[in-house]
Amino acid sequence: MMSALHAAMAKHPESRSTHKRRRFVFLSAACALGLTGCAGGFAIPNVLYLAIGANSDQTIDAELIEGINNLLKLLESGFRQIYPSTRFQFAAYPETGIKPAMARRNRAGLGPDLLLINGDTAKQLVNAGLVDPFPLTPALANLFNPGDLGRLRLPDGDLAGLPVIIHSQVACFNRKRLPTPPSTLQELLDASAKGHNIGLSVELSTLFWTAGSVGATDAWLRVVQGKRLSRENVNSIKNWTAWLQDASDQQRITFYSNQASALTEFSNGRLDWISCSSTNLPRLRKSLGASLGVSNLPSGPGGSASPVNRLRVLALGHSSSRQGRDRALAFSRFSVNPLVQRSITLGSQILLPANRFVKVPVQSSVTLQAMSDSQEASLRTAELANLLHVDDPRLDRAQNLITQLVFGEISPQGAATALIALMEAKP
Numbered sequence: 001m002m003s004a005l006h007a008a009m010a011k012h013p014e015s016r017s018t019h020k021r022r023r024f025v026f027l028s029a030a031c032a033l034g035l036t037g038c039a040g041g042f043a044i045p046n047v048l049y050l051a052i053g054a055n056s057d058q059t060i061d062a063e064l065i066e067g068i069n070n071l072l073k074l075l076e077s078g079f080r081q082i083y084p085s086t087r088f089q090f091a092a093y094p095e096t097g098i099k100p101a102m103a104r105r106n107r108a109g110l111g112p113d114l115l116l117i118n119g120d121t122a123k124q125l126v127n128a129g130l131v132d133p134f135p136l137t138p139a140l141a142n143l144f145n146p147g148d149l150g151r152l153r154l155p156d157g158d159l160a161g162l163p164v165i166i167h168s169q170v171a172c173f174n175r176k177r178l179p180t181p182p183s184t185l186q187e188l189l190d191a192s193a194k195g196h197n198i199g200l201s202v203e204l205s206t207l208f209w210t211a212g213s214v215g216a217t218d219a220w221l222r223v224v225q226g227k228r229l230s231r232e233n234v235n236s237i238k239n240w241t242a243w244l245q246d247a248s249d250q251q252r253i254t255f256y257s258n259q260a261s262a263l264t265e266f267s268n269g270r271l272d273w274i275s276c277s278s279t280n281l282p283r284l285r286k287s288l289g290a291s292l293g294v295s296n297l298p299s300g301p302g303g304s305a306s307p308v309n310r311l312r313v314l315a316l317g318h319s320s321s322r323q324g325r326d327r328a329l330a331f332s333r334f335s336v337n338p339l340v341q342r343s344i345t346l347g348s349q350i351l352l353p354a355n356r357f358v359k360v361p362v363q364s365s366v367t368l369q370a371m372s373d374s375q376e377a378s379l380r381t382a383e384l385a386n387l388l389h390v391d392d393p394r395l396d397r398a399q400n401l402i403t404q405l406v407f408g409e410i411s412p413q414g415a416a417t418a419l420i421a422l423m424e425a426k427p
Contacts, residue, residue, distance in 0.1 A: 047087045048327050049317070051102065053095035053117040055167075055310070056203075057259040057277060060092045067282055068092060074347045079334050086327065095121055102130045102318075111319035113328040115161075119152050120390040122161035122315040126154060131315040133158035134332070143336055143355045147382040148311055161313030162332050163354035165344060168371040169209060169307035169378075172266060172276040172284060175293045181273065185213050185243065185300040191273065192252040199254055199262040199271040200247065202403050204395065205308050206259045206275055207244075208381070215302020216240040217380050223423045224387045236302065237420060241405055241412040243300075248406040255406045277310070278350045278371050294367045296374070308385065309378040311354065397422055 052068055054060050072088055080086055093101050095118060102125060105111045115122070115131060125131040136159045141149060144163050152160045173181045178196050182188040192198050201207060211217050219233035247253050254271075256262040266274045267287040275297060276284070284292050297305035314332045316325065334340060341353035345360060345368070352360060352371055362369040388395065398419055405415040 046083065046085050046323065046327055047089055048114065048324070048331060049112040050088065050090040051098065051105075051112040051115045051117075051317070052090055052092045053098050053115070053121060054092050055095050055118070055277070055279070057206075057263060057280060059260075060094065063283060063286075064092060067279075071344070071348060071351075074344055075331075075335060075340065078340060078343075079331055082334070083327065083330065086331075099125060099128060099130065103128070106130060106319045109319055112317045113320045113324040114317060114331065115315040116164070116312060117161070117315060118390075119161060119163070119311040119313050122152065122313050123154065123389065124391060125315060126158070126160045129318065131161075131318055133160065134162045134314075134316055135329070136162070140333070140336070143357065145356050147379065147386070148354065151311060151382070151386045152313060161315035162336065163311055164314050164332075164335050165312045165354055166352040166375060167310040167312060167350075168278040168352055168374040169206070169275060169297065169309055170278060170367075170370045170374050171273065171295045171297050172280070173273045173293045173295065174266075174269070174271075174288065174291050176291045178272045178293075181293060181295040182298050183296070184298050185210070188273070188298050189247065189250060189253075192250045195252060196272040197252050197254070197270065198250075199256060199265055199274040201256050201259040201262050201275075202399070202406055203259055204399050204402055207402065209275060209297045209305040209307045210243065210300075211240050212304060212306025212377065212380055213298060213300030213302055214240040214243050215300070217302075217306045217384065220423070221384050221387075223420060224384060226424070229420070234416070234420070238412060238416040239302075241415040241419070244402070244406055245408075245412050248408070257403075278352075278367075281350050281367070294370050296370050297377075304377045304380075305374075306381045307374045307378050308381060309375060394422055394425070 054064060058064055068090060072090065076088055091112075098115075098117065098121060102111060102115070115125070117125070122131065126133055133154065140162070148163050149159065152163065154160060171181060178191065182191050188198060211220060214236065216236040216239065219229060219236045222229055222233055248255055256265070262271065262274050263276065263280055263284075265271045266276075267284055269288075281292070281294065297307055299305060314335065316328055320328060336355050338355055338358050341355045341358045344351055345353050345358065349365065349367060352375055360368055360372045362372050401410065401415055401418050401422070404410040405412065410418070
């Protein structure tokens with residue numbers, strides 16, 4: 001190609017000044033297109049690499065990627081006003097498989113600068129040496145609820161990641177089939193008796209909201225803390241397991257092995273009510289349109305529901321360059337700015353701010369109201385969540401007992417006794 005170019009130039013010679021002018025025009029065009037910093041020659045754009053974890057009820061597909069892109073756009077436009085040469089690249093990974101994926105990338109020197117993951121996952125990755133603790137200043141610490149920071153503290157006091165957003169657990173219902181959503185556990189059972197199809201998942205993290213409605217959360221906290229249970233505490237746990245069996249006996253209430261299956265059935269119109277995560281709402285809106293309703297999870301004789309909300313954090317990649325680390329820290333601090341947090345909340349309508357000083361405009365949206373109520377209710381389980389982690393071996397065994405209970409393999413009395421004995425044992 002170069003020989004042909006030289007031949008062409010020989011046939012149509014240009015003056016040296018003409019050639020320089022054309023080179024200047026090319027460089028000017030490149031500057032206009034953002035291909036170079038143009039402050040003394042070509043410059044490679046600063047790229048911030050992010051790894052983003054997808055939860056078990058999310059599918060990594062074009063729709064999820066679009067949602068991630070939309071979230072990053074909300075952050076990118078403002079951040080690039082401060083760092084105009086920054087570009088973002090991301091890859092999505094199943095949260096359950098992100099640990100081996102990061103180990104492989106770190107060994108190859110290709111680890112991300114930042115990870116947007118669940119708080120428990122961040123703690124696991126720090127313990128495995130795959131991400132670095134987040135340096136928390138007093139000014140940053142003041143932005144968050146102490147309980148949220150407590151969930152992210154490591155045994156040595158370091159922080160596994162910086163809280164950024166909250167995924168809320170709410171109720172989703174089909175307005176056309178169920179115009180008024182059940183507000184109590186009894187109303188949920190009544191709706192089933194009237195012919196409405198209800199979906200529940202046996203996954204403990206998505207089913208535990210019922211413990212609060214029955215009044216069993218305080219008892220579970222005492223169990224995990226190693227405190228002695230009163231007769232009332234034991235009875236509240238038995239009431240919870242009895243309600244779960246009662247629900248499983250209802251003809252129109254179906255327990256699914258995982259939340260993803262319940263979401264699929266609801267999305268396809270075969271269920272009228274389910275519990276769901278706020279992150280599922282975009283997908284459900286596409287399939288159900290105006291028929292999708294969002295409300296609080298049902299309360300009960302024991303008080304409000306006890307949703308398990310996910311705290312999403314930014315964790316620092318272990319193999320970042322010095323420039324990448326500086327840019328990652330700057331982006332993290334930018335992401336928790338009150339104005340940015342409010343923009344994320346209003347722009348997404350599915351995320352709550354981790355910054356405790358950001359007021360959610362609940363009057364503007366029924367969905368935001370339900371999400372905000374869920375966050376307030378989740379404070380009842382915050383200390384319990386701090387004591388139990390996703391890698392606690394007792395949780396898998398507890399999950400097995402709950403599954404046996406709802407499928408009739410064990411009695412409510414037997415399930416309650418076994419669960420108490422299991423959780424009293426040290427992991």
